[in-house]
Amino acid sequence: MSLLGYIRGEQPGYFKTIAVQRAEGVGGLGEYLTEYALEHGVLPGRRAVFRNVLVPRSTGPTGESEVDVLLLHETGIYVFESKNYGGWIFGSAEQRQWTQVLEHGHKERFYNPVLQNRAHVRALAARLALPEDAFRSYIVFSERCELRKVPDDTDAFLICRRQNLLKVLRKDIKARGRRFADEEFDRLSARIGELHEASTDEAKAVHVEQAQRVLAGxxxxxxxxxxxxxxxxxxxxxxxxxxPRCTFTRKV
Ligand SMILES: [Zn+2]
Known part of the structure; x- marks a missing residue:
């Protein structure tokens, strides 16, 4: 975590960070730090930040898509997927599984976050009746990892580490013109607010259970x-x- 970040107010104080880490575990901490940076960092333009939004969808393994952090901005909707991993990270845009290499060469696999966040964007686009180019997908890795081989940024997605997030985002915002007039911004804010309100602990528990059943096969x-x-x-x-509608198979 950078000292400059603290000074600019982009990172929460140490004790607050520890309290959140205790309360939410390490995964939740990544989302919290991303949200904090978006809410407190210096960014131009009108914005609203939402966290933990379940977006109902008509296709896919679970009935909804769970968005970690979302920034509604006058230039577009920025959808963030936080990965709080350490080690070396390897992956390509189309590969289903990415690899994390830890100390002593120990390897872990995780689902391609570009594909994961693309599903979030699609669900949101359908729900908010917006074209997909109104969205930007951000994959935010922690400071603790090293991105050894990850895909280059495209018009649709961008990969960075949290210490660079605001710098990258400011540049991105500057390059994109204003997209939502005040009235449209208000409509979207109200609609996303409704989704957030509906994302109760109960709804999330059902979502997590279903996601675990997918993982369990x-x-x-x-x-x-x-x-x-x-x-x-x-x-x-x-x-x-x-x-025959779905041809998914797996070896015994
Ligand atoms: Zn199926």
Whole structure:
């Protein structure tokens, strides 16, 4: 965490950070720091920051998409996915799994955050009746990691570490013209506010449970159907109960 960040008011004080870390665990801390920077940092233009928004969607493994942090700005909607990982990070835009290499070469895999946040943007675009180019996807990694091989930024997404977030965002905002007039900004703010209000702890618990069932292999990651054991010409396999509409399969 940079000292300059503290001075500019972009990072919360040490004790507040520790309190949040205790209360929410390390994952929640990343989201909190991103949100804090967006709310307190020096940024031009009209803005509103939302955190933890469940966006209902019609396709996908769970009934909704969970957005960590969202910045509604007069130049567009910036959607943030925070990753509080350490180690070296490797991945490409289309690869399903990215790799985190820890000390002694220990490797962990995690779902491609570019694809993860693209799903968030799609759900939001459908819900808010906006084209996808009104959105910017930001993947924000912690200061503790090193981005060894990640895709270059595009018009749709951008990858950075948290210490550079505001610098990158200011430049991005400057390059994009004003998109939402006051009336449209108010409409979007009210609509996102409603989604946030509906994102109760109960709704989130249901979402998390469903997401865990996807991870456990009980629910189809493509459509949310039940995964069932089947017998085929070449032996047994797991397949989606929505076959032939969904052709997801997995080895036994
Ligand atoms: Zn399926």
């Amino acid at each position: 009980e629910v189809c990651p493509r459509c949310g159907g039940e995964v069932v054991r089947r017998k085929g010409r070449y032996g047994e396999f797991y397949g989606c109960s929505n076959y």
